Amino acid sequence: MIVTAGQRQALQQAACQSRQNAYAPYSGFCVGAAVLGGSGAIYPGVNIENAAYGPTICAERVAIFSAITAGESQILAVAVCTENGATPCGSCRQVMREFARDLPVFICDTAGNSHETSLAALLPDSFGPEDLKESRQ
Template identity: 50%
Template sequence: MEYDKLVSKALEARKNSYSPYSKFKVGAAVLTEDGKIYTGCNIENASYGATNCAERTAIFKAVSEGHKTIKAIAIVGVENGYTYPCGICRQVIAEFASEDTEIILGKSENDYLVKTLDEILPGAFTKKDLEK
């Protein structure tokens, strides 16, 4: 997989962040099972509960276009550190992840970490648990 391309798309999406309260800009790019890329940024609201994270924005865009499985997601936030998804986003990633979904945490196109879902959300509660 071309991680640098996915990170680049996330960096581009970060530019559209609406974060007047936290000043913490985040961008995400989701790669679907058929190779399409959907991007998202964080969108804050004066009523903080109405805020939406970049990861969920990108995933919801993909799902709204008929994609139910993500192969990878790249997330970029601050330039001097790796930005991990929040707990809610980890759960949403788990909902649409395959067994080999990769989570890419990027600082730049050339500086990123690649994680598995189990590494960022061990013991995740998933739809498989509802079948028990």
């Protein structure tokens, strides 16, 4: 499915706006993310750190889990906004892969720059749900 320019803009805006709500008192690295669900709805997420460090969760996973919680079964695109245009961590790439073989990932920074990459580029030769299905047959 193709993501329209309007959807991309709304997704990036949601990611950059939600970044303001990031809870990152330890790293100071604030991240906002947004997911476009199969229904067309947009789900924001922020990174939420914890004094015990381990329970910390990334913005991308918060957004994806929010979409799934709302009943979405498909993730069509993800946008991420950081100060320096950083890309998603390995754990978030794998969580995206659970719900899509490939999807557009829009990387934004706080200066207003953005570029498009893809899950397939970020996580080549990936392991996904199909691999488990094949082993059970």
